Structure formats: structure tokens, C-alpha cells
Amino acid sequence: MNRVATCPRCKTVYELDEDDMGHLMECECGAALFACRTRSLDVFEMWCKACGNDHQVRGVDVGREIEADCGRTICVPSVLLRLPIGDRELATRANAEWQHRRGAGVGPEAHGRRPARHPSNTASTAVESKAAKHAEGGKVTGGQVTGGTRAVAYSAKPGGISLRSEGMSQIPSDNIAEHGRARELASDVGGQVRKTSPSKRHLGATLGMGAVVAFLVSAVVMFLLRVPPSQKRAKRSKATGQSVISDGKPLRNDPELQPGMVVVGDGVGLLSDNLGLSGLPATKVADAIGPDRDGGNYLLPPPTIYALPAPKKTRDRIAVQTSKSAFPSLQIAMDAAFEKYGRVQKLKEKADASGLQPDVDAYQQAIGGTIGVIEQVHQLAVAKSAKKETATTRYLLAFLYLKAGMLPEAAVMGEAVARWGELDDPSTKEAGLIALAATQELSDTHWGDAEDLGELRQMERIAKILQSRWPDDRQIDLIWMNIGYLYEAFNQPMNAVRTYENISQSSENFRTAVLASGMAEWNALRHQQAANGITIGRENWKRVKQRLAKGLRLVEKDASPLMVDHVVARLALAQIDLIGGNPEMAEEWLTVEPPALLSSIRVRENDEEESKLLVDEALARQLYEVLFQARHEQGDTEGATQAIEDLAELVGDSGEELATRRISILKSAFENLKQKDDIQEADFESAKKIFNVLVKDSSVVPTATLLWLGESWAQIGEHIHSVEQAEKSELAEEAARMAAELFDVAIKRNDFPQESLQAAQLRRIELLRRCGEVMQSLKQIEDMLANEPRVFTLQIAAAQCLQQVAVEYERSSDLLAAIEGPSGFS
Structure with missing residues (x-):
């Protein structure tokens, strides 16, 4: 069995043990990694040292020697290290270490040599100290690579926290082939499916769907009600006691x-x-x-530079109580799992009704015990290659992991169900939404490198799964809009443009997506100009102008009321024409009906003309600055004065x-x-x-x-x-x-x-x-x-x-x- 895994960031090669699966590791480059099996994956990427590229391989080929696209024969590993997983401390340290290595010019080849090590006693002391600290809090956490060649992991057990150092040993990248064997192994969900009694997963389906849909709708509402860039800039200026004019100077x-x-x-x-x-x-x-x-x-x-979102406080993880029950059959095990799950739902209702801390503690303790039992049942279902029971237990685990604050585990389990579950089973799509919610919460609480948003890329992958399996679901469009907004919040407008393009023309959200895409690309071009001092090329602003004009026509053709997004789009179009040497057209974007923009806005809430659109003063100044300059360039002194x-x-x-x-x-x-x-x-x-x-x-x-x-x-x-x-x-x-x-x-x-x-x-x-x-x-x-x-x-x-x-x-x-x-x- 080939248990060789590669860090996706620095390409350091490690050999993992069975006990490492499902744990959080930290590579010597600082990357926080999640160890998982590859057999359950449809397709994943494997790095080839010979050509230095990643190649897509199938999970069913685990243990086999295959020929990669580069012509090299490689052995498909049974394990994988994935990004992004980890708490904020690990992510921040990963970012700092990675930036240091990148600045020093250290590439993947440098990791083939023996890394610098700390004294072993120092490493051991650090790990034991951290383990003791987490033991006092009753939390389950991952491990970290210490000393350069060994990983020390710890996990919660009934008797306390136990340390182990035999896993994740680093091996030279040249010896990858020696650790692989050409063995054909059966899939952990393959084989004959045994007939069982009807599934009882419906006990929590309604609750799971309600919680996830509420989370998703709240995110979409945040997107639709987001403050426009000009308003954010004005609010930041007011906080510092300054005003903002069109050129951004106080x-x-x-x-x-x-x-x-x-x-x-x-x-x-x-x-x-x-x-x-x-x-x-x-x-x-x-x-x-x-x-x-x-x-x-x-x-x-x-251009608008958003202040990076402040990380939200991480929820406490509920300790999992490991189960050692003996089940004579898979059916009896499934019945026990549903019984535990049903008890959790009753305790939740009681805790919600009373609000008393003892009831809340009992509910959380029941979640930890139920997770332990269902994890044992899930292992039994996988061992017996029971697809239906495997999907059922994964769905239950995804929901309970989310409730317990175990976000990486919830994301992995939910994605697995959404990818391979039965289409006609409602819990299949619900599991995908659970994975999406868990990943977004990870982004809110754990991001460490604003330039490497692994959580958002993971949200994209989940959204693509949902879109490919349920293409007619209108809810998917709102998911794409939300992901695009999150990219913009992290000052990555081009990734937002790419995300908005996933919305089809037949969608009722297409016009909003086109307008948002045009504004995001316009903001990206201005970012590039500000950073590099290069004037925006004619082809670039022409492309943006076409996209913005198309989106504006779509949103205004239905005589929809004037909105701030429309005002900002018209301002961008006027700016594009002005820098393109067409001041007459720039003036028309702001003055010609409809909507006679400048006569339709106000800047004071107590204005007598309440029918006018309320905009912030900074945006109004930018509008009149463009109008003034357009008339000024036309030689219209009287108009510029007006x-x-x-x-x-x-x-x-x-x-x-x-x-x-x-x-x-x-x-x-x-x-x-x-x-x-x-x-x-x-x-x-x-x-x-x-x-x-x-x-x-x-x-x-x-x-x-x-x-x-x-x-x-x-x-x-x-x-x-x-x-x-x-x-x-x-x-x-x-x-x-x-x-x-x-x-x-x-x-x-x-x-x-x-x-x-x-x-x-x-x-x-x-x-x-x-x-x-x-x-x-x-x-x-x-x-x-x-x-x-x-x-x-x-x-x-x-x-x-x-x-x-x-x-x-x-x-x-x-x-x-x-x-x-x-x-x-x-």
C-alpha cells in the first residue's frame, strides 16, 4: 500500500500511518493539512517530481502503477494531504513561513534536502505543552510537524490525551516508487449491497435542511444588501474625521x-x-x-481597497466520546445510530425551549456521544461495502460535525455525500449545503493568507458539484453570487468575475451577475493601474464597457427602480468614456433620460424629496467631478460652471x-x-x-x-x-x-x-x-x-x-x- 503523500504547497513528501487519517497536520513549510484517504475520491491531483506538475488520477486506481501525462510511471497513493484545514493559529504561521520562504527563493527542490531541525527536546516539550493545554480544555485538535522529520499527533480518548510520534515520517522524494505496490484493492464502498430495512435518516433531514438553508439565505442577503465601494470608502473616512473627494485625497x-x-x-x-x-x-x-x-x-x-474581514470567534469543538459498542449486524448498528440521533434532537428541543445551561450541556454531551457511535457504524458500513448505509452515516456525521464545531470534518463528509449520493434522496443535496456552510464558516474564522483563499476555492468545488447534479436549482445562482461577493471582500475582483460567469443566461439573476462582473473587472483594472502605474489599455476598458452596458440595459429595461448599483455602474461607464476621449458620451451617461441620474439622487436623509435615491456624499462628488470634467473638455464653460x-x-x-x-x-x-x-x-x-x-x-x-x-x-x-x-x-x-x-x-x-x-x-x-x-x-x-x-x-x-x-x-x-x-x- 502506497501511503506517500505530498504537501500541496511546498511539495515535501511524507509517509503516513493509518492513525493519521482524519487528523490535522502541519507541514514544515507551515501549511495546515488534513490527512484523508484517496480511495473515496473520484479524481484527485498527484504531484510528479519528474516533470514538476500535478496530474489528475482516479481514486479507483489506488495502489496501481499508471503512466502519467508526462510519460513517467507513478504509483497512485492511498492517502492525500489537503488544503485548507486548520485553526487560525496554524494558518497564520503557515502564511508567515510561506512568505519567508518565497522571499528567500526557496522552491520545491529545496525540500528534497534534509530540513533544518530544532533540538528534539525543544520540539517534544512544545508538543507536550500544547497537548496539555488542549487536554485542559477538553478539545480535539490535530498535530504538527516538529523536528523536520516526524509528526506528533494527539487525539482525545476516554483516558485523556495520548501522544504518538510514529506517523507522517518524511522520506526523500526520489524513493516514492519504492513505497508503492501494484496492488488492486476493492473500493471501500464497492461490492455487493446487502438488503436492509428502510432508512430512518428522515429523522433529522428537516432540521438539517432548515439550518443550512437559513445559513445560506443569510449570506445571500448580506450580498444583496452589501454597502457599495464608494459608501465604504466614505464611512472609513468619517471614522478618521476626514472627507473624501473624487481623487481619494482628504x-x-x-x-x-x-x-x-x-x-x-x-x-x-x-x-x-x-x-x-x-x-x-x-x-x-x-x-x-x-x-x-x-x-x-x-x-x-x-480603487476601493477593502479592509480584510475581521476573523470571527471560533466555536468551541464538542469533545467526541469514542464508542466501543459491539454490534452483531450492520442493521442493528444502524438502528442504534438512529436511536442516538433521535435523542439528540429531543435534547435540542428541550435546550431551545428552556435556555438553561444544564439542558445545553446535556445536549452537547449527547452530540459527542452520538458522533462516537455513528463513526463506529460508518466504519462498519464501509467495511461491508454498503453504499446506502455509508451515505446515510456520512450525512448524519456531516450534520453533527457542523453542530459540534468540527468544520473540516463536516465539509469532507458533506462533500462526499453530495458527490456520490443518490440524486432522488433529499439528504444528498442537503449534505452539499452542509459542506458549503461549514467551509464558509471556516473562511470566516480560520483564514490566514488573504492571497491564498483555499476555503473559497473549496466552496467553488462544492458549488460546481451542486450545479452539475442539480442544474435547474435556482438556489445555486445565489450560491455563486455569494462566493463572488466573498472574493471581492478579500480584494480579489478577477476571481469574483470568474465566479459570476457560472450563472447562466436563463437565470433570473443573470442581469445582476453581469453588472456585478463588469464592476468587479473594472475594479481589477484600476487595482492593476494603481499597483503598476500602467495605463488601462484600450481593449481592456472597451471589454469592460461592453459588459457594464449590457448589464445596465438588462437591469433597467424592466423599469426597475433606481438603485445604488445602477448609479455606480453609470459612473464607471462615464469614467471609461472620459478616459477614452469621449466626453460627450460621458456626459450622456449621467444626464440623459432615463434615468436622468444627477436629478434623481440626494445625499441627506432628511431631504424633502424622499423619492430620490439616497447616496453618500463621496459618490455624489465623483459623479459631478466626471460631469464637470466632461463639460470642461468640451469647452462648455457655462455647463462646467453649472x-x-x-x-x-x-x-x-x-x-x-x-x-x-x-x-x-x-x-x-x-x-x-x-x-x-x-x-x-x-x-x-x-x-x-x-x-x-x-x-x-x-x-x-x-x-x-x-x-x-x-x-x-x-x-x-x-x-x-x-x-x-x-x-x-x-x-x-x-x-x-x-x-x-x-x-x-x-x-x-x-x-x-x-x-x-x-x-x-x-x-x-x-x-x-x-x-x-x-x-x-x-x-x-x-x-x-x-x-x-x-x-x-x-x-x-x-x-x-x-x-x-x-x-x-x-x-x-x-x-x-x-x-x-x-x-x-x-
């Missing part, structure tokens, strides 16, 4: 455009470079798009974000005015309207921003003069007037740098003269010359003003003063 809790805010952007010092005035502080145009964006490109916000105003009305006009968006719009409006030879009054008024909103409370506008605004208006006025648009002279004067007022406000600020004061005053003097306020300009020059009479620049400015006054008012004295140089003013 907002400062300061008023709009704080006085100390640094205005940065395209790096051009407008005053110093363009006007030849060296004394002014450098003013740089504000860029609301962010340091990593071009003004015309939309930057996707960072988007900002609508957002301000929806969430409240506060925070730096809205101000920077207005500055971005204003920047584009200014550039548009300065580049046109034929300036339209409508464009001028549009820019002025945005400007008025921005500076309605100038006290909160930073000094640097005031200077930038003032110089921008000054350059617009000069541009109008340069293109000689006489009919637009009033616009030029108005631009100069607004610029002069902005410089005046900035100069009077306490934080204005004194070394730049004179240059700013000269600029304001020039602007006053250009807007027709010549006398006010002269008054400013007079005040400055009184303090600094020898400033040549001021004398030139005064001469220009006197010349303008003399020409306009026909005053020869002022003209003479302008020619000879001002010594005073008439």
Missing part, C-alpha cells in the same frame, strides 16, 4: 480658498516674466486637476474642492479670452460670472490667488487693446478696473511681502490709468513720490498720467510738466 476642514493656501499650476510667473517687473512675487495659475494631471485629462480616483453650482447646492458650498474647480474653469476661460482675436462679450461675461462667485468673499481668498486673478484680468485688457478692437474698449477698461481692485486688496494684506510692495503699486498705477482713473493714479504716484522722490519709474508713470490728462482735458500746463518732468501737479 480635504482640509478649512473654508474655501484659505488665506495660507499655495496656488500652484503651470509654473509661469505671469508678472515677472511677461511684464518685466522684477519686484513682484511669482504668481502661478491654480490647477484644480492635480499635480499628476494634464488640464484636459481625467485622472481616475484610486455642474459646480449644482454640486454646491447638493452637498453644501464649502471646502477647497469647489473653489479649485472654479479656478480650473476660470483658468480655461482666461486662456480662451487671451487667445481670441475677436473677443465676444458673452465669453467675457461668462468668465466674469465665475470670477464673481469665486471672490464674493475676498477675505478667504489667498493673496497669491488675488495677484493671479488681477494679472489675468490685466492681460485680457491688454490683449483687447493689442488687437485694436475699438468697440470692445469698454471691456478692456472693465478688465483693468477689476485687476486694479484686486491688486489694491492684495497690497493691503498683512501677509503681502514688503519687498514686492513697490512693484505691485506700480502695476496698480498703470491699471488705474488704463481703466480711465487717471486722477486716482496720479494721487497714488504723488503719495509714493512724497516718500521716495528719486524713484525714476514713478517719475515716468507720472509723466504718462500727466500726458493723458493734458490730452483728454486740453490742459497745456500738464502737458508741459509731462515733457519737462513732473515737479508737482497742477
Whole structure:
């Protein structure tokens, strides 16, 4: 008999004993493994050292030498080490050890050598200590590999906990063939079936089905009511006292455009470079798009990273009382098993009714005793190759194991019944649901490596068994949806996509699955972009767009009410079109009927329009960010401005974000005015309207921003003069007037740098003269010359003003003063 088994993770080879079956082991790589027989498996994977690959072999070929796909002759083992099994402590240690080995570059070949060992006395002491600890708690647990070559296992027995060290000895991988023998053995469930009296398993069928279905329905309800990614991100932000904007950066809790805010952007010092005035502080145009964006490109916000689910508290395992009863026949043994099982059900009803601890203790003690008896009956049924009795006892054990907190055992037994049980027996499918429930509870309580979700893969295998044997059961679709949600919760969206694809087009859940699949793949692409810094390829986002659009059409064609998932999907489609260079379509996803998305949402629970869909503020900000950018890229200044105003009305006009968006719009409006030879009054008024909103409370506008605004208006006025648009002279004067007022406000600020004061005053003097306020300009020059009479620049400015006054008012004295140089003013 070939009792050689390989660790599925590190490929270390071990030889197991009969007593190791059904126990939990820990490999030297840290992996928590469950030892089981392969004869009862239809197909399993066996590792071949020659080619380094896994090959699928049949359980009926146990003990035979077969030719693998690689051409190598291998002996099919009778035992198997399976993942994932174990408690959280073992799983966590396994993950840490595996990550260490992977980082050190240790591969499967490294395990062929003799592993590093701890001193034997240390290993023995550790195991004995752990055994004593579990003995005090009355728990049954597995063993661990210690010293590198021996496994010490312990199990609960009537006399206490006994240690053994003769099992699971490690052997060199080159000697695998020596331990295998070409022996043909009968299947443990094969042979002639003896006739027995009608089965009594119906005693617990209803209770088993009710418990499992309730567990499954609760998981599905959690999926359907899950919080969307944007809401989770917003809730996490609120917990830390921050707000979240569309690009994921926290907002400062300061008023709009704080006085100390640094205005940065395209790096051009407008005053110093363009006007030849060296004394002014450098003013740089504000860029609301962010340091990593071009003004015309939309930057996707960072993807949602879920906080890994907190492990739930593990249920205490009920101690199993080993039975040593002697049964003269299998039928008498089955009758005894059903009698014990029926007593458990009565004690459960009593404990549920009274709620008293003594009744609960009696119920749990009865479960442990009943498991011991049924395990003995199951061994007898297997020995006699009685298929029906074997399936019956496995179903009873699966249910009782689940009640006793023995989750790995429940999963194994339930899967076996679901795989090979009779289709027309209701308990066959119930056993599969029990296995599914046990595996999900294992995932909730025992996961140790978020990158290696063995429990979820096991749930997939069970779901595939159920789907292949009961393809018309609608409940299977909900199982797939639940597994997909669990993958997303562990930040594995591509595995979620693969899971959602198991739902057929004829299913009523198909449209929901398509939409969820599209969102999961979109999230996966954004994860890749954030991790690798690689732009999402055109083919990728086109594929995602097609899937999302298809799912959205399916869910909206029946005039179903607007839901948050629909809003998130439309936002994703708008984002895809925006980064794909189609801002017109991006705008349509958010504004065109149906459902006129932006007019159908609210962010406050106490909103008067209760018919609107309630969404969190972070999601609303992302929607309007896309709309703003789409209109901005189309050159629709008025529309972009309206988007900002609508957002301000929806969430409240506060925070730096809205101000920077207005500055971005204003920047584009200014550039548009300065580049046109034929300036339209409508464009001028549009820019002025945005400007008025921005500076309605100038006290909160930073000094640097005031200077930038003032110089921008000054350059617009000069541009109008340069293109000689006489009919637009009033616009030029108005631009100069607004610029002069902005410089005046900035100069009077306490934080204005004194070394730049004179240059700013000269600029304001020039602007006053250009807007027709010549006398006010002269008054400013007079005040400055009184303090600094020898400033040549001021004398030139005064001469220009006197010349303008003399020409306009026909005053020869002022003209003479302008020619000879001002010594005073008439």
C-alpha cells in the first residue's frame, strides 16, 4: 500500500500511518493539512517530481502503477494531504513561513534536502505543552510537524490525551516508487449491497435542511444588501474625521480658498516674466486637476481597497466520546445510530425551549456521544461495502460535525455525500449545503493568507458539484453570487468575475451577475493601474464597457427602480468614456433620460424629496467631478460652471474642492479670452460670472490667488487693446478696473511681502490709468513720490498720467510738466 503523500504547497513528501487519517497536520513549510484517504475520491491531483506538475488520477486506481501525462510511471497513493484545514493559529504561521520562504527563493527542490531541525527536546516539550493545554480544555485538535522529520499527533480518548510520534515520517522524494505496490484493492464502498430495512435518516433531514438553508439565505442577503465601494470608502473616512473627494485625497476642514493656501499650476510667473517687473512675487495659475494631471485629462480616483474581514470567534469543538459498542449486524448498528440521533434532537428541543445551561450541556454531551457511535457504524458500513448505509452515516456525521464545531470534518463528509449520493434522496443535496456552510464558516474564522483563499476555492468545488447534479436549482445562482461577493471582500475582483460567469443566461439573476462582473473587472483594472502605474489599455476598458452596458440595459429595461448599483455602474461607464476621449458620451451617461441620474439622487436623509435615491456624499462628488470634467473638455464653460453650482447646492458650498474647480474653469476661460482675436462679450461675461462667485468673499481668498486673478484680468485688457478692437474698449477698461481692485486688496494684506510692495503699486498705477482713473493714479504716484522722490519709474508713470490728462482735458500746463518732468501737479 502506497501511503506517500505530498504537501500541496511546498511539495515535501511524507509517509503516513493509518492513525493519521482524519487528523490535522502541519507541514514544515507551515501549511495546515488534513490527512484523508484517496480511495473515496473520484479524481484527485498527484504531484510528479519528474516533470514538476500535478496530474489528475482516479481514486479507483489506488495502489496501481499508471503512466502519467508526462510519460513517467507513478504509483497512485492511498492517502492525500489537503488544503485548507486548520485553526487560525496554524494558518497564520503557515502564511508567515510561506512568505519567508518565497522571499528567500526557496522552491520545491529545496525540500528534497534534509530540513533544518530544532533540538528534539525543544520540539517534544512544545508538543507536550500544547497537548496539555488542549487536554485542559477538553478539545480535539490535530498535530504538527516538529523536528523536520516526524509528526506528533494527539487525539482525545476516554483516558485523556495520548501522544504518538510514529506517523507522517518524511522520506526523500526520489524513493516514492519504492513505497508503492501494484496492488488492486476493492473500493471501500464497492461490492455487493446487502438488503436492509428502510432508512430512518428522515429523522433529522428537516432540521438539517432548515439550518443550512437559513445559513445560506443569510449570506445571500448580506450580498444583496452589501454597502457599495464608494459608501465604504466614505464611512472609513468619517471614522478618521476626514472627507473624501473624487481623487481619494482628504480635504482640509478649512473654508474655501484659505488665506495660507499655495496656488500652484503651470509654473509661469505671469508678472515677472511677461511684464518685466522684477519686484513682484511669482504668481502661478491654480490647477484644480492635480499635480499628476494634464488640464484636459481625467485622472481616475484610486480603487476601493477593502479592509480584510475581521476573523470571527471560533466555536468551541464538542469533545467526541469514542464508542466501543459491539454490534452483531450492520442493521442493528444502524438502528442504534438512529436511536442516538433521535435523542439528540429531543435534547435540542428541550435546550431551545428552556435556555438553561444544564439542558445545553446535556445536549452537547449527547452530540459527542452520538458522533462516537455513528463513526463506529460508518466504519462498519464501509467495511461491508454498503453504499446506502455509508451515505446515510456520512450525512448524519456531516450534520453533527457542523453542530459540534468540527468544520473540516463536516465539509469532507458533506462533500462526499453530495458527490456520490443518490440524486432522488433529499439528504444528498442537503449534505452539499452542509459542506458549503461549514467551509464558509471556516473562511470566516480560520483564514490566514488573504492571497491564498483555499476555503473559497473549496466552496467553488462544492458549488460546481451542486450545479452539475442539480442544474435547474435556482438556489445555486445565489450560491455563486455569494462566493463572488466573498472574493471581492478579500480584494480579489478577477476571481469574483470568474465566479459570476457560472450563472447562466436563463437565470433570473443573470442581469445582476453581469453588472456585478463588469464592476468587479473594472475594479481589477484600476487595482492593476494603481499597483503598476500602467495605463488601462484600450481593449481592456472597451471589454469592460461592453459588459457594464449590457448589464445596465438588462437591469433597467424592466423599469426597475433606481438603485445604488445602477448609479455606480453609470459612473464607471462615464469614467471609461472620459478616459477614452469621449466626453460627450460621458456626459450622456449621467444626464440623459432615463434615468436622468444627477436629478434623481440626494445625499441627506432628511431631504424633502424622499423619492430620490439616497447616496453618500463621496459618490455624489465623483459623479459631478466626471460631469464637470466632461463639460470642461468640451469647452462648455457655462455647463462646467453649472455642474459646480449644482454640486454646491447638493452637498453644501464649502471646502477647497469647489473653489479649485472654479479656478480650473476660470483658468480655461482666461486662456480662451487671451487667445481670441475677436473677443465676444458673452465669453467675457461668462468668465466674469465665475470670477464673481469665486471672490464674493475676498477675505478667504489667498493673496497669491488675488495677484493671479488681477494679472489675468490685466492681460485680457491688454490683449483687447493689442488687437485694436475699438468697440470692445469698454471691456478692456472693465478688465483693468477689476485687476486694479484686486491688486489694491492684495497690497493691503498683512501677509503681502514688503519687498514686492513697490512693484505691485506700480502695476496698480498703470491699471488705474488704463481703466480711465487717471486722477486716482496720479494721487497714488504723488503719495509714493512724497516718500521716495528719486524713484525714476514713478517719475515716468507720472509723466504718462500727466500726458493723458493734458490730452483728454486740453490742459497745456500738464502737458508741459509731462515733457519737462513732473515737479508737482497742477
